[in-house]
Amino acid sequence: MLHEEVVGRIRDILLDGEIPPGARIPERELCERLEISRTPLREALKVLAAEGLVQLLPHRGSRAAKLTDKDMRDLFEVCQGLEALAGELACERITDRKIAEIAAAHAAMVQHYREGDLLQYYRGNRAIHEGIVNAAGNPVLAALYATVTARIRRARYVTPMTPQRWALAVSEHEAILNALQRRDGAGLSHILRAHLRHKREEVLQAGFAETETSELALKIA
Amino acid sequence: MLHEEVVGRIRDILLDGEIPPGARIPERELCERLEISRTPLREALKVLAAEGLVQLLPHRGSRAAKLTDKDMRDLFEVCQGLEALAGELACERITDRKIAEIAAAHAAMVQHYREGDLLQYYRGNRAIHEGIVNAAGNPVLAALYATVTARIRRARYVTPMTPQRWALAVSEHEAILNALQRRDGAGLSHILRAHLRHKREEVLQAGFAETETSELALKIA
DNA sequence: TGGATCATTTTTGCATTCAAAATAGAGATG
DNA sequence: CATCTCTATTTTGAATGCAAAAATGATCCA
Numbered sequence: 001m002l003h004e005e006v007v008g009r010i011r012d013i014l015l016d017g018e019i020p021p022g023a024r025i026p027e028r029e030l031c032e033r034l035e036i037s038r039t040p041l042r043e044a045l046k047v048l049a050a051e052g053l054v055q056l057l058p059h060r061g062s063r064a065a066k067l068t069d070k071d072m073r074d075l076f077e078v079c080q081g082l083e084a085l086a087g088e089l090a091c092e093r094i095t096d097r098k099i100a101e102i103a104a105a106h107a108a109m110v111q112h113y114r115e116g117d118l119l120q121y122y123r124g125n126r127a128i129h130e131g132i133v134n135a136a137g138n139p140v141l142a143a144l145y146a147t148v149t150a151r152i153r154r155a156r157y158v159t160p161m162t163p164q165r166w167a168l169a170v171s172e173h174e175a176i177l178n179a180l181q182r183r184d185g186a187g188l189s190h191i192l193r194a195h196l197r198h199k200r201e202e203v204l205q206a207g208f209a210e211t212e213t214s215e216l217a218l219k220i221a
Numbered sequence: 222m223l224h225e226e227v228v229g230r231i232r233d234i235l236l237d238g239e240i241p242p243g244a245r246i247p248e249r250e251l252c253e254r255l256e257i258s259r260t261p262l263r264e265a266l267k268v269l270a271a272e273g274l275v276q277l278l279p280h281r282g283s284r285a286a287k288l289t290d291k292d293m294r295d296l297f298e299v300c301q302g303l304e305a306l307a308g309e310l311a312c313e314r315i316t317d318r319k320i321a322e323i324a325a326a327h328a329a330m331v332q333h334y335r336e337g338d339l340l341q342y343y344r345g346n347r348a349i350h351e352g353i354v355n356a357a358g359n360p361v362l363a364a365l366y367a368t369v370t371a372r373i374r375r376a377r378y379v380t381p382m383t384p385q386r387w388a389l390a391v392s393e394h395e396a397i398l399n400a401l402q403r404r405d406g407a408g409l410s411h412i413l414r415a416h417l418r419h420k421r422e423e424v425l426q427a428g429f430a431e432t433e434t435s436e437l438a439l440k441i442a
Numbered sequence: 443t444g445g446a447t448c449a450t451t452t453t454t455g456c457a458t459t460c461a462a463a464a465t466a467g468a469g470a471t472g
Numbered sequence: 473c474a475t476c477t478c479t480a481t482t483t484t485g486a487a488t489g490c491a492a493a494a495a496t497g498a499t500c501c502a
Contacts, residue, residue: 002279003267003485027453037487039260042455043267046224050268052361058223059454059493074361077310078303081362085302140273140295141302144365224455248483258457263485280463280484 001036006044009034014053014064015153022066025054051147067151069204075152076200082145083129083196084189089136091185099181102131106177113170118161128173132180132192152203159206168198222257227265230255235274235285236374243287246275272368288372290425296373297421303366304350304417305410310357312406320402323352327398334391339382349394353401353413373424380427389419 001009010030013019019026031041045062048054055065067075109124133145161169172195179188222230231251234240240247252262266283269275276286288296330345354366382390393416400409 003277038454039486039488043264046264046268047271050228050271052364056224060495061454071361074359077359078306078361078365081302081306082299085299085305089298138295138298140292140299140369143273144299144369148361148365259484260456260458281465282484 001034001040003040003043006034006036006040007047010041010044010048011051011053011150014048015150017154019064021064021154023064025062025064027061052151065151067155072152072155072204073200075148076196076203079145079148079152080193080196080200082141082148083133083192086133086136086138086141086145087179087188087192088185089138089141090132091180091183091188093137094135094180094183098131098135102128102135102180103177105131106173109173110170113166121166125169125173128176132176132188155203159203161202165198165202169195172198222255222261224261224264227255227257227261228268231262231265231269232272232274232371235269236371238375240285242285242375244285246283246285248282273372286372288376293373293376293425294421296369297417297424300366300369300373301414301417301421303362303369304354304413307354307357307359307362307366308400308409308413309406310359310362311353312401312404312409314358315356315401315404319352319356323349323356323401324398326352327394330394331391334387342387346390346394349397353397353409376424380424382423386419386423390416393419 013030025045027038027041031038034041045054046056049056049062053065055063057063105124105127109121109128112120112124129149130145133142136142172191175191176188176195179191234251246266248259248262252259255262266275267277270277270283274286276284278284326345326348330342330349333341333345350370351366354363357363393412396412397409397416400412
């Protein structure tokens with residue numbers, strides 16, 4: 001198994017919440033499961049620590065990083081900035097073909113919304129946002145976006161969704177697609193910011209906080 | 222020596238150009254120099270690879286990352302986005318005290334400009350940009366900014382500077398300070414973008430390119 | 443019974459070792 | 473003389489082993 005694959009596997013384990021935030025990362029167990037020794041595992045953990053998904057405590061091992069409200073706010077803020085930038089660049093560079101692809105993804109997502117399939121809706125949602133970021137044609141931007149969204153993903157796609165909020169999100173997505181089709185960079189950038197600001201408010205209001213509170217909730221459950 | 226320290230030491234070696242872009246990283250030699258064994262060294266290299274400073278070639282070791290023109294453009298583009306965001310946030314959050322500090326740094330930098338001390342000018346320049354980014358009060362943003370600027374630093378502070386360009390840069394910095402003092406987020410953001418766009422043009426026009434061309438130059442030299 | 447102290451076990455971090463892969467070099471061949 | 477092939481050496485990537493640090497828990501004493 002290649003180094004990058006090890007990193008990816010552990011990242012998935014963390015993002016799936018299989019090792020909950022704040023929990024110790026069981027080295028030996030993971031070694032057995034991934035069928036590797038401690039050396040490559042530890043290399044991967046250091047990389048994930050640099051990404052912010054893992055917290056290293058000298059002489060006390062590693063834990064799945066636990067996000068505070070402040071962390072979450074900061075991450076959303078940066079995510080907004082990155083998506084806004086991506087939106088502007090995408091409008092300058094995107095091909096008609098790519099726009100058509102995103103329009104198709106949008107239609108599919110709306111269909112999932114109509115069917116009330118939240119999971120598929122989130123999948124489609126993510127595909128659209130990633131599509132815009134990729135259309136910016138800037139791999140550096142895409143890579144940073146990937147690490148930032150990875151860190152907030154759990155909260156983002158776990159927050160309960162009221163009908164009103166969901167409807168708002170879908171209408172915002174209509175505007176997003178519209179701006180993209182008009183290649184209105186400033187407009188797209190603006191809408192994306194608002195869209196993410198709303199999402200952030202949802203997440204934070206949902207009393208997200210991977211803090212003692214939700215630790216407690218986990219223990220009770 | 223702590224893990225983070227090892228990463229920092231190697232990062233400095235790379236940023237100082239002691240191992241030039243594209244060159245193989247001599248594992249054994251670095252081990253001796255840092256007085257560590259290969260295990261922690263390789264952990265650090267993988268982290269630096271994730272940061273983009275090192276390129277890992279499976280079964281062929283690691284090299285100091287070599288930036289193409291495209292990489293440089295992408296990095297500047299992202300840097301612009303991050304600084305623009307930081308500028309907006311800083312205007313909302315910065316204290317009078319912090320503004321005074323940055324004003325002082327600005328005055329010092331102008332003094333270095335008048336004296337024609339390019340190295341000190343660059344130092345001051347960097348302090349101001351970092352000051353603004355830190356004033357945004359967003360550690361996630363600050364961390365991403367640090368990695369992006371690290372990657373372009375060499376080119377940024379090595380490019381030759383014509384009197385015209387230098388004068389322009391200083392006048393832009395006057396405008397930056399001005400916008401900050403007025404807490405004009407939109408204005409600051411706008412100026413920072415223009416400032417970085419100019420810097421990028423300088424660097425790229427200077428025929429930067431850590432490519433075959435400069436490889437050749439290195440070999441000849 | 444509560445808590446402090448010290449031995450035992452476990453875990454961590456790193457050096458070393460070992461197998462596999464890549465590179466270099468000598469010799470053969472056209 | 474250039475090129476190809478096959479072996480020897482080096483280098484890489486990962487498993488193991490070992491010393492130091494931390495966690496555990498057993499014992500003693502107030």
